[in-house]
Amino acid sequence: MARTPTSRSSSGKAGGVTLAMVARRAGVSPQTVSNAINAPELLRPETLERVRAAIDAMGYRPHRAAQTLRTRSSRLIGYGVQSVDVDRTTPVMDRFLHALTHTAEEAGHRILLFAVPAGSRLLAPYQELVDDYSVDGFVLSDTDRGDRRQAWLAKHHIPFTAFGRMWSDKQIGDWVDVDGAAGIGRAVDHLAERGHRKVAFLGWPRGSGAGDDRAEGWKAALRRHGLPVRGLRAESVDDVDAARTVALRLLDTGADAIVCASDTLAMGAYRALRERGLTPGDDVAVTGFDDSPAAALVSPGLTTLAQPMDVIGAECVRLLLARIAEPDREPEHILLEPRLAVRESSAPPRPLM
Amino acid sequence: MARTPTSRSSSGKAGGVTLAMVARRAGVSPQTVSNAINAPELLRPETLERVRAAIDAMGYRPHRAAQTLRTRSSRLIGYGVQSVDVDRTTPVMDRFLHALTHTAEEAGHRILLFAVPAGSRLLAPYQELVDDYSVDGFVLSDTDRGDRRQAWLAKHHIPFTAFGRMWSDKQIGDWVDVDGAAGIGRAVDHLAERGHRKVAFLGWPRGSGAGDDRAEGWKAALRRHGLPVRGLRAESVDDVDAARTVALRLLDTGADAIVCASDTLAMGAYRALRERGLTPGDDVAVTGFDDSPAAALVSPGLTTLAQPMDVIGAECVRLLLARIAEPDREPEHILLEPRLAVRESSAPPRPLM
DNA sequence: TACATTTCTTGGAACGCTCCAATGACTGAG
DNA sequence: CTCAGTCATTGGAGCGTTCCAAGAAATGTA
Missing domain, CATH: 3.40.50.2300 (Response regulator)
Known part of the structure; x- marks a missing residue:
């Protein structure tokens, strides 16, 4: 009832709306607001509604960094971009990125691009992103014989999905490929x-x-x-x-x-x-x-x-999120027919x- | 001297190395370790060396989310990916993304991809990323007449750089374009x-x-x-x-x-x-x-x-970072000659x- | 009416870092 | 030898969220 912003959001203040502010307004504890978002079934319907009203009215959105810090999950998927060979490697790379981005978004994740030097299969860039908790996992592409990334990631228990099957004898991790x-x-x-x-x-x-x-x-x-x-x-x-x-x-x-x-x-x-x-x-x-x-x-x-780049990208994201959710599941391989x-x-x- | 990991990193533990752990090992306070990284000139050379040795030995890397939460800067640059019109809009988009990624990386930033619906110029996706502090600013592309994004971003004091000049009479924000x-x-x-x-x-x-x-x-x-x-x-x-x-x-x-x-x-x-x-x-x-x-x-x-997509991408990042560093600087426009x-x-x- | 049980809500702590203000060590001047 | 003035280092708090365990309220049972 009080005079409130037009149910839109952060337009006004420089600061930003926090959980605590919403809680105060809804007359509940911060934890309850958190539950309203992450486990609504715990709240009494009438409380839930009250909290949701406050959230809407104040245009509240959880601070991603705070969530990441607490939950240890960034909801970000890393994708390494090669330095050179722009045209050579994959003339259809942008379609793949589009598919990744859109599928990830639907599942509440986003794509983080990072640079990997030249044609190298260096592990350092991957290492860094993992060490500082920037991403939850990786999508690989341009895999080939002698690619050390899969083995390294698996050894470190880092979730990943490759666009491109394993050509060596031993199969490691999930992949999507075209037959x-x-x-x-x-x-x-x-x-x-x-x-x-x-x-x-x-x-x-x-x-x-x-x-x-x-x-x-x-x-x-x-x-x-x-x-x-x-x-x-x-x-x-x-x-x-x-x-x-x-x-x-x-x-x-x-x-x-x-x-x-x-x-x-x-x-x-x-x-x-x-x-x-x-x-x-x-x-x-x-x-x-x-x-x-x-x-x-x-x-x-x-x-x-x-x-079918759209399907490939979508499946890569799907497999990756499945593995993040359940690290010990059986590896899954998807082979798609080109048209x-x-x-x-x-x-x-x-x-x- | 003690038995320590091979100066490599997070291989072993599940947890991860924190500032406090480094501090304990180096015999200094956490704050001093932080300073060793962010303001090394404050430390006595001998302390600095000791702390750095500890950092290396333990393979320490700051937790990005914790830094983001505290400093209110994600070091992430948002780039919206259109749903359709993949081939139509920009046949050379991947080169642009490559350039963005690599220039950003050199400056300690990364690119965050997010989906924007169809050909729309919706502001909602931008709004979200700002509200939850996911990015520090945006790079826009495929700008055109009637594009509301620049005005909206400027109004909300959100840093951005556009690939594509303003065609309307009034100039808003920084841009890079090709003549x-x-x-x-x-x-x-x-x-x-x-x-x-x-x-x-x-x-x-x-x-x-x-x-x-x-x-x-x-x-x-x-x-x-x-x-x-x-x-x-x-x-x-x-x-x-x-x-x-x-x-x-x-x-x-x-x-x-x-x-x-x-x-x-x-x-x-x-x-x-x-x-x-x-x-x-x-x-x-x-x-x-x-x-x-x-x-x-x-x-x-x-x-x-x-x-010159590489230059365009690099300049976009450069202008954006300059504006983030100094929000009130004069808008800068860069017009490049195609070859x-x-x-x-x-x-x-x-x-x- | 009292008590055990289930349902809902909460306080306090912690995630890992950097801000701020304050302390201690060290110089050189009086 | 004292004191002001630097320089180097530290303690404490807080960023905004979720975890955990415990409390309060509602429900059912004797």
């Missing part, structure tokens, strides 16, 4: 269906988990379709010009389709084709991986495998009229 | 130098600050070069297909170059050219804006204006042999 082999297989199916016979693969140098997996998917699919494999596999680092060179060699073998391990490699294939006066799709089919923005922009549009985004670059081969 | 008009002017210079005479402009619908600015830059440059303006300006929403349609009309006017307000629009122009059997660069020059990854990938490469990344799409016009 690259299955995706590439789907691309091969698609090409075979449209009549392509010599389906080449342009991948990364052997040794990377995801790269080898995609290559396997290609080989398995060819076998399934009874198509030839020999001499149709080539390798290049993830760079357009390097890929172009290698793609030229594949064209020399008479390939009528080139399945690539990434959109960048596919763009290299595009260049090789152009150089030979050929058109992607019409003359030789090309497929990529990632569905980066460029895939839809180029002409002809690039058929490529789209990773084949069909565009003009995978048209049927030109009929040999 | 779109100058950039487009540079593109026109470049084309004129190479002999293009009918330089068209493909921009966004009137009303957006950045869009109108770029259009003005085009017009001014044409005047400067004594080139014709009439009938050479067209508008389209930022979508490849929509741009394609509009670009076709520009080609009908006999334009020999199309300067675009974005890379997306430029890709539309590419399609229009192809449809007419023309080649970008060889037949009609095309330039874009943003230097999105796609610009380097397409063939021919797209000449475009690169925004013209010349590729094949702006080759000289084919000689009329």
Whole structure:
């Protein structure tokens, strides 16, 4: 009843509304206000209502730092941002961050970005955030063979979820990943269906988990379709010009389709084709991986495998929060299928009229 | 001397090292340890060394929440992530985030991501973060006419820096922006130098600050070069297909170059050219804006204006921290010149042999 | 009406740090 | 040798919250 601010909040005072102030106004103890927020079932309905009214009227919001200090939980999720290789690593990183941010928010958490030096897999930055209680856990990405982070985090009982499975023999912790082999297989199916016979693969140098997996998917699919494999596999680092060179060699073998391990490699294939006066799709089919923005922009549009970044991000957050809530639960692994985004670059081969 | 952990840190105990524990070990009061960290000049050199040794030996790191609670500064910078329009709004957003993260880190701050609904300019999410003392200030982006955030933040004395100037008459707060008009002017210079005479402009619908600015830059440059303006300006929403349609009309006017307000629009122009059997660069020059990854990938490469995202991010953080340190300082505005990344799409016009 | 039981509410302490004011040690001047 | 004036260090309180254990009120039972 008294004259109060318009039920909005901290506009007026410099200070800020505290639990104690709300308590005084509602005529209860601070603890009761705390309970009204964190364990409302403990309050008598009529008390609860009175306290809630006071909270609303005063626009009270708990001080995060005070809560963190007391509960030892920051409700923050750490995500390390690499220094360089901005374009290289993940052309679709922002989609991932969006998904992380939104899913986390729905669960009352937020994302804390921190810098990790260059391509290093340094543990120090993670260590720091844990030591000063800045975060409750981590989401990792760009994991690869020889990544020491999972083992280190597990050893220190720090919750984490990785976007990217463990490629080493021993599985550590929770992860979400995309089934690259299955995706590439789907691309091969698609090409075979449209009549392509010599389906080449342009991948990364052997040794990377995801790269080898995609290559396997290609080989398995060819076998399934009874198509030839020999001499149709080539390798290049993830760079357009390097890929172009290698793609030229594949064209020399008479390939009528080139399945690539990434959109960048596919763009290299595009260049090789152009150089030979050929058109992607019409003359030789090309497929990529990632569905980066460029895939839809180029002409002809690039058929490529789209990773469900929104689902990936959401699942990463879900698994992480589950582990924070229950540190000893069984590790959970989620393997998602990429979606084949069909565009003009995978048209049927030109009929040999 | 005593047996101590390997000068590394929190590996062992579940708890964690506190100021008091360090103090006991160093034989000083907690306050002195605090001073050793925050005001080392107050200590006698020999004491300082002793305390530092203890800190190192025990791997002590101050508890962030406790510091935040006491000092009322979280050392966190808020950045709102839009729900949708992921690809649309800023194709280069991840570079910006990288820059923010790294500059912030160097200054002892970190970036806190939070979700803001759809395209809305809602203030509620900002309000919340301020009310619960989660952040010390904000970096804004995707500002535009009618954006209420700056005025609201200023009114509430909340520090912020915007990537994007104020387009309304009254200037509020600090901002960093890219001089779109100058950039487009540079593109026109470049084309004129190479002999293009009918330089068209493909921009966004009137009303957006950045869009109108770029259009003005085009017009001014044409005047400067004594080139014709009439009938050479067209508008389209930022979508490849929509741009394609509009670009076709520009080609009908006999334009020999199309300067675009974005890379997306430029890709539309590419399609229009192809449809007419023309080649970008060889037949009609095309330039874009943003230097999105796609610009380097397409063939021919797209000449475009690169925004120095690393500098922009760094300056945003710098201005923000300066304002946090000194709330009443004069607002500072930084206008950066984009760099013209010349590729094949702006080759000289084919000689009329 | 008295007592045991359940339900609701509260006081006090603590999380780990830094603020503030005060104490002690140390200099140099009178 | 005393005293004012620095310099270095310390004690105590408090930031705003939640934990814990204990108190008060309401309910049920004999």
